[in-house]
Amino acid sequence: MAENVALGAEPTKAAGFLNLDQTRQRIKEISDQYGFDVDPDALVEDLPVGVQQRVEIIKALVRNARVLILDEPTAVLTPQETDELLDIMRQLKSRGTSIVFISHKLREVKAVSDTITVIRRGKVVGTADPAASTTELASMMVGRAVSLTLDKAPAQPRETTFEVRDLTVIAPNGQHVVDHLSFHIKRGEILAIAGVQGNGQTELTEAILGLQERVSGSIVLDGRELVGRSVKEVLQAGVGFVPEDRKVDGLVGTFSVAENLVLDLYDKPPFAKGISMSPAKIMENAKARIGEFDVRTPSAAAAAGTLSGGNQQKLVMARELSRPLRLFIASQPTRGVDVGSIEFLHRRIVAERDQGTPVMIISTELDEVMELADRIAVLYKGKLVGTVPAGTSRDVLGLMMAGIPPEEHAQTPQAGTPAATSNAEGADHA
Amino acid sequence: MPDQPSPKHAKDDPRVEDTQHAASQDSPAAEDTAAVVAVDTAGGAMQPSAVPATAQSGQLPGGSGTVLRRIFTGSGIVSVLAVLLALIIGGLLIASTDKQVATTAGYFFARPTDMLAAVWNAATRSYIALFQGSVFNPRGNGLAAQFAPFMETLTIATPLITAGLGVALAFRAGLFNIGAQGQIIVAGILAAWVGFALHLPFGLHLLLVLVAGIVGGALWGGLAGLLKARTGAHEVIVTIMFNYIALYFLRYLLNTPAFQRPGESNPISPILDPSAVYPQILGSQYRLHLGFVLAIAATVLVWWLLNRSTVGFEFRAVGANPKAAQTAGINVSRSTILVMAIAGGLAGMSGVAQVAGTEKVLTDGVAATYGFDAITVALLGRSTPWGTFAAGLLFGAFRAGAVQMQIQTGTPIDIVLVVQSLIVLFIAAPPLVRAVFGLNPRRRKPARAARSRQAATTGGAA
Numbered sequence: 001m002a003e004n005v006a007l008g009a010e011p012t013k014a015a016g017f018l019n020l021d022q023t024r025q026r027i028k029e030i031s032d033q034y035g036f037d038v039d040p041d042a043l044v045e046d047l048p049v050g051v052q053q054r055v056e057i058i059k060a061l062v063r064n065a066r067v068l069i070l071d072e073p074t075a076v077l078t079p080q081e082t083d084e085l086l087d088i089m090r091q092l093k094s095r096g097t098s099i100v101f102i103s104h105k106l107r108e109v110k111a112v113s114d115t116i117t118v119i120r121r122g123k124v125v126g127t128a129d130p131a132a133s134t135t136e137l138a139s140m141m142v143g144r145a146v147s148l149t150l151d152k153a154p155a156q157p158r159e160t161t162f163e164v165r166d167l168t169v170i171a172p173n174g175q176h177v178v179d180h181l182s183f184h185i186k187r188g189e190i191l192a193i194a195g196v197q198g199n200g201q202t203e204l205t206e207a208i209l210g211l212q213e214r215v216s217g218s219i220v221l222d223g224r225e226l227v228g229r230s231v232k233e234v235l236q237a238g239v240g241f242v243p244e245d246r247k248v249d250g251l252v253g254t255f256s257v258a259e260n261l262v263l264d265l266y267d268k269p270p271f272a273k274g275i276s277m278s279p280a281k282i283m284e285n286a287k288a289r290i291g292e293f294d295v296r297t298p299s300a301a302a303a304a305g306t307l308s309g310g311n312q313q314k315l316v317m318a319r320e321l322s323r324p325l326r327l328f329i330a331s332q333p334t335r336g337v338d339v340g341s342i343e344f345l346h347r348r349i350v351a352e353r354d355q356g357t358p359v360m361i362i363s364t365e366l367d368e369v370m371e372l373a374d375r376i377a378v379l380y381k382g383k384l385v386g387t388v389p390a391g392t393s394r395d396v397l398g399l400m401m402a403g404i405p406p407e408e409h410a411q412t413p414q415a416g417t418p419a420a421t422s423n424a425e426g427a428d429h430a
Numbered sequence: 431m432p433d434q435p436s437p438k439h440a441k442d443d444p445r446v447e448d449t450q451h452a453a454s455q456d457s458p459a460a461e462d463t464a465a466v467v468a469v470d471t472a473g474g475a476m477q478p479s480a481v482p483a484t485a486q487s488g489q490l491p492g493g494s495g496t497v498l499r500r501i502f503t504g505s506g507i508v509s510v511l512a513v514l515l516a517l518i519i520g521g522l523l524i525a526s527t528d529k530q531v532a533t534t535a536g537y538f539f540a541r542p543t544d545m546l547a548a549v550w551n552a553a554t555r556s557y558i559a560l561f562q563g564s565v566f567n568p569r570g571n572g573l574a575a576q577f578a579p580f581m582e583t584l585t586i587a588t589p590l591i592t593a594g595l596g597v598a599l600a601f602r603a604g605l606f607n608i609g610a611q612g613q614i615i616v617a618g619i620l621a622a623w624v625g626f627a628l629h630l631p632f633g634l635h636l637l638l639v640l641v642a643g644i645v646g647g648a649l650w651g652g653l654a655g656l657l658k659a660r661t662g663a664h665e666v667i668v669t670i671m672f673n674y675i676a677l678y679f680l681r682y683l684l685n686t687p688a689f690q691r692p693g694e695s696n697p698i699s700p701i702l703d704p705s706a707v708y709p710q711i712l713g714s715q716y717r718l719h720l721g722f723v724l725a726i727a728a729t730v731l732v733w734w735l736l737n738r739s740t741v742g743f744e745f746r747a748v749g750a751n752p753k754a755a756q757t758a759g760i761n762v763s764r765s766t767i768l769v770m771a772i773a774g775g776l777a778g779m780s781g782v783a784q785v786a787g788t789e790k791v792l793t794d795g796v797a798a799t800y801g802f803d804a805i806t807v808a809l810l811g812r813s814t815p816w817g818t819f820a821a822g823l824l825f826g827a828f829r830a831g832a833v834q835m836q837i838q839t840g841t842p843i844d845i846v847l848v849v850q851s852l853i854v855l856f857i858a859a860p861p862l863v864r865a866v867f868g869l870n871p872r873r874r875k876p877a878r879a880a881r882s883r884q885a886a887t888t889g890g891a892a
Contacts, residue, residue, distance in 0.1 A: 211756065232759035241757070249757040252750045263747065264758035267740040275739045 253305025563834020587826025609669025611801025617781030651774020
């Protein structure tokens, strides 16, 4: 860790030898000053993400940074870790450091800032007071009034058609990235998979889709086993899939919007007869989808890569929802999407549920999980910590995201207190 | 603060609304878009390490951002300008060795116009000779003879076009096929053997020669694709090695009784049967043969394959973003093998054009340098079928005209190779070409600075 902190501004002894002792000394000073509790000789890769983030902050402080810029620092943290980070920021502020905190999470912004500047498309659209309401801030971000709460009828779950039993995925390095996972989803129900990023969510979705190689256990959709089938067969079984990173997995950026809208349907009628494709039909389909999902694009022939993130996401969603589905999986359905589009995408997801499709949402955003889910399953290190009903409190979910099952912390009356948080950290180290 | 706009105010401000509209309606310049996308996604829900600064620039990953890919699929205007620039520099080189230029340079400061005129003369004389040797020779005896250079250009362009199509097609699927040379050779071996060893009726014999050549090239290319798909062996290395294997295997064969012409000590095969060679389509005064018509057909076919068929859709998807293609259910391995086989088959047509069209025998020079020139041709043609066709014609013209140029003006043939190399050089450096012609977009310093700042802060965040 000391090496990481020294990197880029290495203190040297006479004759240019590295002086790490000096860095260690500085780390201890700063650590004591702010109560960081870090070991300068620990390997950074062994540290939990929350602590890694502190290392970065120490790095800035060692160089006597007077302005600290944090760009979406909370994305990889559990809610409890986030609260700790916000505390650290307040401490730094009180000692004279200026902080620029960039975030799309309005709750955090309101909690920690003194002034809020809203930017949209590279322009400052206004400043606000932290006392401003979330709705006001959201309206500034989008440029029009938005409703942040989703009007969602209660779920009417029917029979179970999708079931995962004892699923294990082994990564190339031999690690069990998904570890004996079992869950099921009923028709007309949204199951949200919550968890801090990197706890097996990606591998879980890839395993369902047939993109992972070392998979054991069973994935059953409508009575058919999906493990061992090709991606094409899985898609043909009626699985709609919105990948977590649309630019990497969901779109071909140099292809036109129209071509991207048939990316996994290009060889099916009416878009193709034999190996001959029908550009007219593809264009027709594009016009319909663009209208239906309000994709803002100069034309159906524009390259998908030139669209804004929100519109790219609508594009992927439009494609996946454009055929009859037996299962809909959306991973990070609104990542990097503007608030206005989020509202729309969420409504589409609920509409799909109401048509009787089992829906699986994978999200690291607790707000999104709580808004959409009918049931919430929490993943931690590839294992299922537990499945809880919608409406479970943020604190309980936060602890589950740190690996503590609900039964355990149900006994501590005040979940989410500092005591419980350090408990969570203990689990992290284990 | 009284003058601080309230959120509501900002929302109602028509200017704000307008700018947003404008931004979303116009098709923004690529650079603007990049900035927008970066702002959209830099965010956060990814671990900082998972979002390298390059991935935030709006370039889509999966190969589309690589330098090689940009070079191969860039704009056609750069191609045209690169040719122009290469010709200008080639002209200066020609002038620099010209006697008249050297003499006039002696009194350059006294009368500079003399030297400039001499430079102009030297260059234009050579290029006029090049033109006369490749397109139209006004001194020819009758119209037929006047157009003979053009027919020669088409003849030489034939193998360049088909092999170039092979390289271009593979490139569209994300594969850098250096192996056209080897594919031409293997096709030549099979086609020639069918041509001189079997004795079949007219029509059938030629058809079999063609099929043998295409199959030979397809196998040689498909094998490289198979190795890539199954073992991950890099296609560049595999195809380069396959070129050597094919060449030395050919040399070995030409010294075996099965291939060596009886009573001949040189490594040369028997002449192909008359029933096994391409007919000369415009009469016997030109070398132009049926292979050129097939090259046109191949261009049409490749265009259709790429733009109108599901197979081509798969190729292009795999080439532009293999991860997204895989997620959409496209079998990337199958695409890799198939595209290399088709590319090999196209190069194989060049092999057939050589042994059944122009040469009518098999020697170890059957492929000449067509396989390597094909890479340049595909490059110049931006990997599009018709671009490759045009580039093939241009290179055919260079080769055909170079001889005439040397005869008429004493300019060495090698200058054509210099011009060809300069073309490649300029295509590889589009900003240089645009700078020379003053086409570079105005640098927007603030935008760039903002973006690099953004990258820096993201890295520092976690």
